[in-house]
Amino acid sequence: MDTYPIAASSLERYYYVDGHLLERQYRDYLSGYIDWEERPHAGEWLVFPENVGPNMSIDETSLSDGELYTVLTNKDAHGRKGTLAAIVAGTKAEVVREALDHIPQEKRDLVEEITLDLSSSMKNIAIMEFRNTKRTIDRFHVQKLALEAIQEMRIGHRWEALRAEHERKLWIKATGEVIPPEVFSNGDTRPQLLVRSRYLLFKSAEKWTDSQKERAKILFKQYPDLEQAYWLTHKLRMIYANTPRRSLANTRLAKWYLEVENSGFDAFKVIAATLRDRETEIINFFDNHATNASAESFNCKIKTFRAQLRGVSDINYFLFRLQNIYA
Incomplete structure (x- = not known):
């Protein structure tokens, strides 16, 4: 006890x-x-x-x-x-x-x-x-790297949205022209969409609530790079969750590295390089899943x-x- x-x-x-x-x-x-x-x-x-x-x-x-x-x-x-x-x-x-x-x-x-x-x-x-x-x-420290990379991309888009919103307000103040903010079908403005998407990007798609599914659909339509980064992160998670032996892990990680290279995302390329550098210690996980x-x-x-x-x-x-x- x-x-x-x-x-x-x-x-x-x-x-x-x-x-x-x-x-x-x-x-x-x-x-x-x-x-x-x-x-x-x-x-x-x-x-x-x-x-x-x-x-x-x-x-x-x-x-x-x-x-x-x-x-x-x-x-x-x-x-x-x-x-x-x-x-x-x-x-x-x-x-x-x-x-x-x-x-x-x-x-x-x-x-x-x-x-x-x-x-x-x-x-x-x-x-x-x-x-x-x-x-x-x-495994969780490896997955955390990927999660931090996609959140970094989301935050970058959020700053762009905030700057655009600031410029809209300045234009209204200078010209008197009324320009309503962009509002999506779920009621989110663009900055709100990017803020409220934080938690759904941490979760597997099957665990999304109905409102998160709707928000994800809008988010990925507006930002295809976030969708691509999300599925890269999810595939890495699934390699850890569904790979029973180390020989198969080597093959699946090699395919993931290729997808990262083709994506062109610098943050994910850094992650792939880090994993390659520590590959033996990472692959050891698939022996005992420790x-x-x-x-x-x-x-x-x-x-x-x-x-x-x-x-x-x-x-x-x-x-x-x-x-x-x-x-």
């Missing part, structure tokens, strides 16, 4: 105590924090070799004020105790590697597969610290805990509580 931490200050309204005083007393006298052996270096690095297993994830997260930490987690612990294997301040490969060197090499050699994003620093860490390990790039979802879930747990504490005022104490719960 999952357990969830609470802030001592949240008890004051129910038990009529000074929550902040209770928090300080718990930290200084009851929690064991004062005698914690790792406290001198906790803000820089913490490692838990006993939590290293065959299936690991490495990712980055923010603990406070946007400061990033690199987090190594064990997938097989499913977000419970034993999940956290290491947490290191920063994302610089050399710094993280120095911290992970505190995990014995024989433990690191037990890792069979590690999932990661497209970050070059995460790649360098995985290569140098987990030498015998298969590296698999998370993702970084467990790492993203752990990041959400950290954010939820941080929200319950109403922020992080003492990083070391926050990390002490994290390791008690998840390490």
Whole structure:
């Protein structure tokens, strides 16, 4: 059964105590924090070799004020105790590697597969610290690139529409001629059409509502390039969803690269070049369909805990509580 931490200050309204005083007393006298052996270096690095297993994830997260930490987690612990294997301040490969060197090499050699994003620093860490390990790039980070590319195109069209609308208003003001705004059959003006199409471009067509189907039909008629980019994005999504083995993935990705080249879209060409550069790690996904979802879930747990504490005022104490719960 999952357990969830609470802030001592949240008890004051129910038990009529000074929550902040209770928090300080718990930290200084009851929690064991004062005698914690790792406290001198906790803000820089913490490692838990006993939590290293065959299936690991490495990712980055923010603990406070946007400061990033690199987090190594064990997938097989499913977000419970034993999940956290290491947490290191920063994302610089050399710094993280120095911290992970505190995990014995024989433990690191037990890792069979590690999932990661497209970050070059995460790649360098995985290569140098987990030498015998298969590296698999998370599918969702790849798909996110394509989604960001189509949204960039949509935003470009929106700015053009806003400029045109501004020029229409200036013309009316200068000449007194009444020029009504363009309104489509669903009631959207052109700028509204481009704003309200954001979410439908994230979704598969079979999940569109009736109003989204109507809006998509209008959008794609007005902007054929967005329709072409949408189906390029959808085809990449379907490669991940419907490809059972890596040999078939190679063939389907090659066809997708050709379609991207023929489309002429620069953003998608950059994506294709990125995928080719990391092709082995991307194709590895189709062996076990391993993702970084467990790492993203752990990041959400950290954010939820941080929200319950109403922020992080003492990083070391926050990390002490994290390791008690998840390490």
